[in-house]
Amino acid sequence: MSATHQLSPVAKLEQKAVHDLIVKGKRLDERGPLDYRSITIMMGTVEKANGSAYVYLGKTKVLAGVKIQTGTPFEDTPNEGILTVNAEFVPMASPTFEAGPPDEDSIELARVVDRGIRESKAIDLKKLCVQPGKKVFVVFVDLYILDHDGNLIDAAGMAALGALISAKMREFDVKDGEVTYKDKTMPLPILDYPVPITSVKIDGSIVLDPCLEEEQVTSCRLTVTTGKDDRICAMQKGGLGVFTPDEIKKIVSTAISKSRDLRQRVLSKVN
Amino acid sequence: MDGRRLDELRPLKLEVGILDKADGSAYIEHGKNKILAAVYGPREAHPKHIALADRAVVRCRYHMAPFSTDERKSPAPSRRELELSKVIRESLEPAVMSEYFPRATIDLFIEVLQADAGTRCAGITAASLALADAGIPMRELVAACAAGKIDGKVVLDLSDIEDKQGDADLPVAYMPKSNVIGLLQMDGSLTEDEFKQALDLATDACRRIYDMQREALRQKYHVARDETETEVAEVHA
Numbered sequence: 001m002s003a004t005h006q007l008s009p010v011a012k013l014e015q016k017a018v019h020d021l022i023v024k025g026k027r028l029d030e031r032g033p034l035d036y037r038s039i040t041i042m043m044g045t046v047e048k049a050n051g052s053a054y055v056y057l058g059k060t061k062v063l064a065g066v067k068i069q070t071g072t073p074f075e076d077t078p079n080e081g082i083l084t085v086n087a088e089f090v091p092m093a094s095p096t097f098e099a100g101p102p103d104e105d106s107i108e109l110a111r112v113v114d115r116g117i118r119e120s121k122a123i124d125l126k127k128l129c130v131q132p133g134k135k136v137f138v139v140f141v142d143l144y145i146l147d148h149d150g151n152l153i154d155a156a157g158m159a160a161l162g163a164l165i166s167a168k169m170r171e172f173d174v175k176d177g178e179v180t181y182k183d184k185t186m187p188l189p190i191l192d193y194p195v196p197i198t199s200v201k202i203d204g205s206i207v208l209d210p211c212l213e214e215e216q217v218t219s220c221r222l223t224v225t226t227g228k229d230d231r232i233c234a235m236q237k238g239g240l241g242v243f244t245p246d247e248i249k250k251i252v253s254t255a256i257s258k259s260r261d262l263r264q265r266v267l268s269k270v271n
Numbered sequence: 272m273d274g275r276r277l278d279e280l281r282p283l284k285l286e287v288g289i290l291d292k293a294d295g296s297a298y299i300e301h302g303k304n305k306i307l308a309a310v311y312g313p314r315e316a317h318p319k320h321i322a323l324a325d326r327a328v329v330r331c332r333y334h335m336a337p338f339s340t341d342e343r344k345s346p347a348p349s350r351r352e353l354e355l356s357k358v359i360r361e362s363l364e365p366a367v368m369s370e371y372f373p374r375a376t377i378d379l380f381i382e383v384l385q386a387d388a389g390t391r392c393a394g395i396t397a398a399s400l401a402l403a404d405a406g407i408p409m410r411e412l413v414a415a416c417a418a419g420k421i422d423g424k425v426v427l428d429l430s431d432i433e434d435k436q437g438d439a440d441l442p443v444a445y446m447p448k449s450n451v452i453g454l455l456q457m458d459g460s461l462t463e464d465e466f467k468q469a470l471d472l473a474t475d476a477c478r479r480i481y482d483m484q485r486e487a488l489r490q491k492y493h494v495a496r497d498e499t500e501t502e503v504a505e506v507h508a
Contacts, residue, residue, distance in 0.1 A: 001330040001378070002356035003321065004364065104357045107350045119458045220361075222455065232466055235441075235457035238358070242365050242451035245474055249467055256463060 002104055004240070015217045022202045028213060029058075034254060036209040036262070041158065041269045043166040051167025051188070053269075055159040058211055059149035061093075064141060064159035066167045068188075070130060070179065071138040081128025081136045085114035087143040087156065094148035108238065110143060113157050115234035116194040116225035117141070123164065124189035131177040137169070139188070150212040153223050153236075154262075157196035161266050165190055194233055195263045196225040197255035201241055206251060208258065222248065224255035228263065232256070273433075277426045280416070280476055285397070285487035288404050293380075295405025297487075299397040302430050303387035308397035310405040313375035327372035331360035333394055335383040355391050362395055362415065362444035362454035368408040377407060388434040389417045395444045395454065400484055404491070413453060414480035415444035418469035420461060425468045427476050441469045445477035 021027060031037065037058030046052040051066035071082060087110035089097045102110075117123065128137035141163065143156045167188045170181040200210045200218035210218060219241025225234040232252065237243065243251075275281070281302035290296035293309035300306075316322035333356045337346050348356075359381065367377065379402070381394040392415035399413040419429040420439040429437050439459025445452050452474070461469065 001332045002353070002360045003330040004323065004328050004360075102350075104353050107353050108357055111350065111354050115458050119460065227460075230463070232457060232461045232463070233459065235455060236358075237452070237455040238361060240361055240364050242446070242449070242453045243455070244450055245452060245470055248452060248455065248470065252466060253463060 014213050018213050018217045019203055022205050022207060022214070022217075025205070027207065028211065033205065033207045034258065037211065039158070039262075039265055041162050041266060043162055043269050049163070050169055051163040051165075053159045053162025053166060055155050055162065057151060057155040057158070057209070059147060060151060060155045061147035062152065062155040062159040063144040063146055064156065064163040065144070066163045067140045067142070068167065068169045069138050069140070070135055073129070073133060073136040077125075078133035079129045080125040081123070082138040083114065083118055083123060083125065083141070084138065085110045085117065085141045085143065085160065087113070087145065089145050089148075093145045097148070108236070109152055109156055112153055112196065112223055112225075112234065112236045113141075113143065113160050115236075116157055116196055117160060117164070120192040120194040120225070120227040120233040122161070122190060122192040122194050122227075124191050127189040130172075130174055130179055134177060135179070139164075148212065150210050150215040151198055154196050154198050154209060157194070157225065158262065158266055161193055161195065162269065164188060165193070165267070165270055192227040193263050193267060194225050194227050195259040195266070196223050196234070197258050197262070198223045199251045199255065201243065201247065206247065206254075208254070222251050224252055226256050226259045230256050230260075273430060277424060278472055278475070280428050280479065281430060283480065283483060285400060285483055287400050287487050287491040293401070293405075295401040295403065295407070297397040297400035297404060299393050301387075301389060301393040301396070302428075303385060304383070304390055304393045305385040306390060306393050306397050307382045307384060308394060308401040309380045310377065310398070310401045310407065311380075312377035312405070313372035313407065314378070316374055316376045321376070322374040325370060325373055327369040327375040327377050329360060329364045329367060329369055329377045329379065331356050331363070331379040331381070333359050333381045333383075333391070335386060335390070339383050339386045358454055358456065359391060359395055359398065363398055363402065363413055365451075365453050366399065366409045366411055366413050366446060367402060368410065371408055377402075386431070388429055388431040389442070391454075392416050392442050392444065396480055396484065400487060403488055411446040411448050412481055412484050413444050413446055414477040414484060415442065415454060416473050416476040416480055417442040418473040418476075420459060420465060420469065425465050425472060427472050439465075439469070441466070441473060443470065443473040443477065445474050447478045447481045
């Protein structure tokens with residue numbers, strides 16, 4: 001059942017230091033409240049995957065891999081390919097991660113990233129149909145959390161986007177429902193570039209891109225995912241705190257302008 | 272689409288205290304949604320190691336009956352249900368004064384018997400009543416409702432048919448007196464202005480639902496009002 005987590009005693013001690021800084025408008029690493037940590041994106045690090053992207057967001061590290069295989073379409077969308085997003089909280093990434101079936105945090109992360117890609121219609125799934133009702137391409141996006149220093153959603157969202165735009169699939173022909181592949185490759189049909197921006201609330205102050213210490217003192221977070229035309233395509237509030245409607249409206253407009261910058265940074269990595 | 276105004280809720284019916292064994296319970300019909308919520312607790316934490324020293328552990332399970340949807344749903348909890356259990360808990364836990372019950376658990380169960388879009392919101396509205404019915408001290412009742420967009424218009428409370436062809440869905444859980452939001456999700460496509468409009472629509476509707484929740488509690492407890500009037504007013508104010 002979904003239940004409250006316990007905070008470690010050390011985290012409780014750190015809370016005060018981090019909290020005192022934030023209310024003064026300062027941060028542990030001297031960033032401004034709306035600044036992101038340094039972002040490094042490496043595309044195509046895993047050759048066997050159709051697409052991959054390794055994202056460093058400060059000390060947070062996420063590797064996203066895309067695999068494209070054929071499968072059976074869903075009954076209600078016989079003409080469309082399938083997108084599946086899965087997140088692995090690899091046990092080496094944090095002392096609090098345990099091996100085993102995905103817990104609610106990893107399910108939430110995967111579903112928030114999934115909604116951003118799906119609702120912005122980032123992949124033209126209609127172009128991934130092989131034989132209507134019978135066979136379509138399935139795009140698997142697997143998010144590997146390798147080092148957890150906070151703000152996993154934004155790092156994973158950027159990694160997923162990077163992996164998708166760098167993904168190559170073999171060109172194909174369809175004859176009598178059978179796929180024959182050609183030697184040439186082509187990119188995935190990408191229509192939009194969704195970027196999630198997560199804001200957290202610490203004693204009434206709003207900060208972007210929290211590191212782990214900051215995340216541990218936040219009462220709640222709000223992730224806003226926007227596409228290239230500034231439209232909002234997905235949102236998710238998390239945590240035990242609450243926002244006022246005015247705080248939410250402010251967070252949304254900050255997120256919209258911030259996402260332009262981050263989208264540009266991911267896109268600049270494509271050759 | 273069903274003849275409602277853009278800012279009109281589907282018919283809503285609330286009942287409090289309808290299960291015998293649970294410490295608190297409530298039933299909601301919202302459109303064709305039929306949802307039961309039950310609360311057990313505060314009770315001793317089991318297993319013991321999950322207990323917290325400074326407050327109660329609040330646990331939540333949102334679950335859909337296999338017969339609640341058009342196609343049979345497997346009774347095993349889906350990823351969607353696990354995510355919703357989490358966001359529903361995070362919308363209600365801020366209202367619960369869990370610090371009064373260290374080392375205990377408060378267990379919250381939501382069973383969707385029939386689904387018609389907006390089950391998480393209807394579930395929250397009912398669960399909040401079930402918590403009050405269990406006599407658990409709360410800062411405020413939580414009301415929830417979704418706004419959305421269909422045919423280019425921002426509207427309130429999409430039904431199942433509308434939701435399937437809608438352009439956006441924005442579920443919100445809101446505490447009107449404190450003016451705070453405990454649940455906010457969105458999928459679809461909205462501009463910033465449309466979003467603001469939808470958010471205002473949803474919080475307005477939550478205020479109306481909040482009044483209905485208070486009325487439902489009054490219905491249940493008016494018989495014993497003479498002796499307990501002041502107590503009830505304190506707990507649910």
